[in-house]
Amino acid sequence: MKTLILAGGLGTRLQAIVADRPKPMAEVKGKPFLEYQIAALRAQGFAEIVLCVGYRAEQIQEYFGDGRRWGVHIEYAVEKELLGTAGAIRNAAPLITGTFLVWNGDSYLELDLAALVHFHRQRRSSDSRTLGSIATVRVEDATAYGTLELDKEGRILAFREKSHAGAGYINGGVYVLEPDILAFIPAGRPVSLERETFPLALASGWHLYGYPVQGFFVDIGTPEGYERFRGYTQEKGL
16 A cells, blocks of 8 residues: 655744755654654555655655665655645645555654554445545644544544634544545645545545544644654654
């Protein structure tokens, strides 16, 4: 199964750290953040990786090359202009071969990827309208995040904007998706998975499921998140 990592981000909220590089290349203990993601994928047997790159793409390409140094095989989908989270996936369509995994290049989630894939395949086998499964994280304060509305079966009913105070389930930035999702992503313009593609798929009668994860989660897109990840690597000896 191929894994797409969405690594084209500018890092506007992290300028003090990534002023001269794309956000996924933010340095943590002498290594770029993206290297931690690739190592986590390889440790769980996911070695076929597509890096969706845009802003200063050459830095990522020069550093990681074909991936053999990390025991993985890396291909690249290069955006000529920034296309957003869904647009980056649409741009990588020629490299997608069947069901695929997606990781946001600016967040880190501790989870069992094989269990997520198994969950998705179970849902797909019992519900042919299933387009994808999203790793979800419950947080005590969801103010800074968009939240997910789920039914008792875990099916996602709606994506809520960043306005929900208190506890809630949020998107953990890791997905298993079917190639059919590409039909909901127009080519040639920026498109957001969370704000456009996923809601459009739901409105069209397709289904997405939430897979609850309790592992460490952080968005490194803010100085606070970046420092939390630094602390996590110290604690885990990464």
